[in-house]
Amino acid sequence: MIKAPSTEPIEKNPGTKPRSFLRALLSGLVVFVLFAGLLEGVYRLGWADNMLPMRSVGNYHTQFEIKWFKLEEYVRQNGGVDVILLGNSMVNTGIDPEVLSAKYAELTGQQVRVFNFGVEGLTIEPLSILARILEEKYHPATIIIFTEMRDYITGNGDQVSADFLGNAWVQQQFGHPSLEGYLESNSSALQHLLPFRYWYNSDFLDTYLLNTRRLAETTASGYEAARGTEIDVNQEPDPTDPKEAVIFDLFKNYSMDEQRITALESILAYEEDGTQIIVTEMPVFFTYYSYLEKESDREDYLARLQEIALAHGGTYLEMISWQPIHNSGFADNHHLNYMGAETYTNLFAAQLADLCSTQQVCLASSMDEVQP
Amino acid sequence: MTVTAALFFVCAVAAALVYRWLPAKFRNYWLLAVSLGFLATWSWQFILVLGALTLLNYLLGFKAAPTGKHALGWTTTGIVLNVLALFIFKYSSFYLPEAVRLLNSLGITVSDGLQILLPIGLSFLVVQWISYLLDVTNGRMEAQRNFVSFSLYAFYFPRLISGPVERAHAFFERLHNPLPVDRALLERSLVLIFTGLFRKLVFANPLFAMIPTDAFTAPAEYAGQHLVVWLLAYAFAIYNDFAGYTMIVRGVSLWFGIELTNNFNLPYLSRNFSEFWTRWHISLSNWLRDYIFYPLSWSLLKRNRSQKAFFNFVLPPLLTMLVSGMWHGLSWNMLLWGGLHGLYLIVERVPSLFKAQPLVNERPRWRQWPGRGVTFLFAVLAWVPFKTSVPNTLAFWKGLILWQKPDFFLFKSVLLGDRQFLDWSSFGLPDPILCLLLAVAILFDLLQHRGGSETFIQRWPRWAQVILVVILLLVAVLAAFTHQVAPFVYQTF
Numbered sequence: 001m002i003k004a005p006s007t008e009p010i011e012k013n014p015g016t017k018p019r020s021f022l023r024a025l026l027s028g029l030v031v032f033v034l035f036a037g038l039l040e041g042v043y044r045l046g047w048a049d050n051m052l053p054m055r056s057v058g059n060y061h062t063q064f065e066i067k068w069f070k071l072e073e074y075v076r077q078n079g080g081v082d083v084i085l086l087g088n089s090m091v092n093t094g095i096d097p098e099v100l101s102a103k104y105a106e107l108t109g110q111q112v113r114v115f116n117f118g119v120e121g122l123t124i125e126p127l128s129i130l131a132r133i134l135e136e137k138y139h140p141a142t143i144i145i146f147t148e149m150r151d152y153i154t155g156n157g158d159q160v161s162a163d164f165l166g167n168a169w170v171q172q173q174f175g176h177p178s179l180e181g182y183l184e185s186n187s188s189a190l191q192h193l194l195p196f197r198y199w200y201n202s203d204f205l206d207t208y209l210l211n212t213r214r215l216a217e218t219t220a221s222g223y224e225a226a227r228g229t230e231i232d233v234n235q236e237p238d239p240t241d242p243k244e245a246v247i248f249d250l251f252k253n254y255s256m257d258e259q260r261i262t263a264l265e266s267i268l269a270y271e272e273d274g275t276q277i278i279v280t281e282m283p284v285f286f287t288y289y290s291y292l293e294k295e296s297d298r299e300d301y302l303a304r305l306q307e308i309a310l311a312h313g314g315t316y317l318e319m320i321s322w323q324p325i326h327n328s329g330f331a332d333n334h335h336l337n338y339m340g341a342e343t344y345t346n347l348f349a350a351q352l353a354d355l356c357s358t359q360q361v362c363l364a365s366s367m368d369e370v371q372p
Numbered sequence: 373m374t375v376t377a378a379l380f381f382v383c384a385v386a387a388a389l390v391y392r393w394l395p396a397k398f399r400n401y402w403l404l405a406v407s408l409g410f411l412a413t414w415s416w417q418f419i420l421v422l423g424a425l426t427l428l429n430y431l432l433g434f435k436a437a438p439t440g441k442h443a444l445g446w447t448t449t450g451i452v453l454n455v456l457a458l459f460i461f462k463y464s465s466f467y468l469p470e471a472v473r474l475l476n477s478l479g480i481t482v483s484d485g486l487q488i489l490l491p492i493g494l495s496f497l498v499v500q501w502i503s504y505l506l507d508v509t510n511g512r513m514e515a516q517r518n519f520v521s522f523s524l525y526a527f528y529f530p531r532l533i534s535g536p537v538e539r540a541h542a543f544f545e546r547l548h549n550p551l552p553v554d555r556a557l558l559e560r561s562l563v564l565i566f567t568g569l570f571r572k573l574v575f576a577n578p579l580f581a582m583i584p585t586d587a588f589t590a591p592a593e594y595a596g597q598h599l600v601v602w603l604l605a606y607a608f609a610i611y612n613d614f615a616g617y618t619m620i621v622r623g624v625s626l627w628f629g630i631e632l633t634n635n636f637n638l639p640y641l642s643r644n645f646s647e648f649w650t651r652w653h654i655s656l657s658n659w660l661r662d663y664i665f666y667p668l669s670w671s672l673l674k675r676n677r678s679q680k681a682f683f684n685f686v687l688p689p690l691l692t693m694l695v696s697g698m699w700h701g702l703s704w705n706m707l708l709w710g711g712l713h714g715l716y717l718i719v720e721r722v723p724s725l726f727k728a729q730p731l732v733n734e735r736p737r738w739r740q741w742p743g744r745g746v747t748f749l750f751a752v753l754a755w756v757p758f759k760t761s762v763p764n765t766l767a768f769w770k771g772l773i774l775w776q777k778p779d780f781f782l783f784k785s786v787l788l789g790d791r792q793f794l795d796w797s798s799f800g801l802p803d804p805i806l807c808l809l810l811a812v813a814i815l816f817d818l819l820q821h822r823g824g825s826e827t828f829i830q831r832w833p834r835w836a837q838v839i840l841v842v843i844l845l846l847v848a849v850l851a852a853f854t855h856q857v858a859p860f861v862y863q864t865f
Binding site for chain 2: 017018019020021022023024025027028029031032035058180184193194196197198199200201202203204205206209210213
């Protein structure tokens, strides 16, 4: 500002001749394309899968992506999938498909291939989209949809839905093609690179490590055990606690959103295509019901849910009570931990076996052998 | 449309091809049409506002000619009107809530959400117009008669968003006598654009994103070692952001044969603050020097001829930098930022009161490197009020020295494989990716310093150039899948 611009004699390097940068750009482009091709080959041949185990289709929901690629691998290993369990985090941590499959075989003599596709935060609308994608790709004989009251509250989880559905890969599955969606669907190298797309976020390292751990801890059949056992589930939720207040607010003036009911009906519509749809709920600890404004809300909801399921040819299964599950089996008042999950899965297998013997609604092997 | 968008480059190439193809007399009409189209991608209302101000300054230019009656009065009127426009549009957040409250109290119902949108680039244009009027009235140039040329002085699309601040006579000279667009010029433009994109996409955007959103608003929540690294990240992010932008637009402008002013010359390698301001936002710094600092100094010297007199010594740098702060925003923190830089300039001149000081280039090398260190340190500290409010600034500065001991024991256990590597944050150590990127950004500047030119990568071996291109492509491709838009910081000024 005060003096004239600097005339500092900076060290020059006049000996080196300037090179054509246009050539460098073109060479760089060619090298990039070759590099991308090489990487694609390496990943398609499976030579580097263990080096970068995380994969992504560009969806913001990492857990969904973990499940998606686990299912792809499951189908590759087992030749198909018979039963897909759909729901939110309660399903994710609450049912071990291997236990379910073994118990069901023990009770009915029928072997079924079961996969847990419970994904955190997904309400009935994104679940209906997911059901469509899974049904079209894997043709399971049965989809068991675990729903709950919160699925039908207007506005609940809308942002999660919007982010999930806005993804180019999801749109690609629905026949809305784009270059981005195509690459995310078909490029193995890109799928291995995309988990690094937020490499510059302040929490990237922690998030990446967490996701890698979750990938490792999710079983081949999609079950992710919860370890927590220290929460006193007997304690009633406190409406003055800001975190709890959000849930209390959610249940105020409870009513079922018609648009969301339509989403459930769209899942039930697969009955017409021969896919068996079973609608049920995950068990919650009794203190969970403290969030409700009035008990009749729950009764009305259950009646409506059953009516919808039956009206569309689906099967409605009553929720298994929390009572046979020990307190220590709950991670919190609505999530089961690994102990609770084992108990519940056995009970659920028995419930399904009973359904088979009494109503002849049995889990069956899918006719389709799918190769992803 | 931002200047890093692929569509921008496609449109600019098409515009340049048509420009070359057209007969010379139609070229500026075409350039103006393209520029207005570019502005319309931001908002068509901006065309109306900036068009009206352009017309006003065009007419005032004739009145400001020294041969005319009341030239100085017209120039003063022009300056007042330009500053008023800046106040109305840029500082609306300052007065609008008060105005709404006043109107509501008078029974006139006005929505709380009343907003006045700041036309893109207005702050840069206002200083350009003021310098134009002053240059005309001081006889440094004649008023521009060609309205298309005058409009291009404002609307010329490569510099529209955030400058550089051009001097009217130099701009018109370049506009009317463009450089021949030969291979050498195109090569230079490519290097400038590439380096600009590299600075923006590889350094600036990631460095900004690596700073937690509340680092500057809740600094007490974080340990000093993190704040230090984030402040360095901010310093290099804002520098690479603005320097990257300038390089891109200068490169694009060369396609039309028009050279724009350079804005940055390795500012963090300055050896004192006088030099810093010849290397940081050079076009604005020169403007402030020529239209605030020098006139103020001369005016004070007329009253007291001693350069060592208190007011002669203190007022010019302090007021100039306060104006610079106000240009960036009408807030206490921007005034603090400007005031600090004014203070730095004063303090570093204190030794000259007692003994004539050699020019910075003539100082021994052993004094130059510590000078660089001290200048860098204080320039970086001044970025805190540039970024956040005054109370947060004070908390941040305090936090910089309150370090917490990292958990080296845990870190060692993980390194030795005794514990699982669950997360990085529990070590209490700065983000290693951020530190690595900072190191690369610093190295990039040092290489430019060693290369002696902003197009230094042109002299690199081909393999090194190719690696740079591949890195940029990889980062750009990954960034494209995030759908995150990272606007240039200075476009908000």
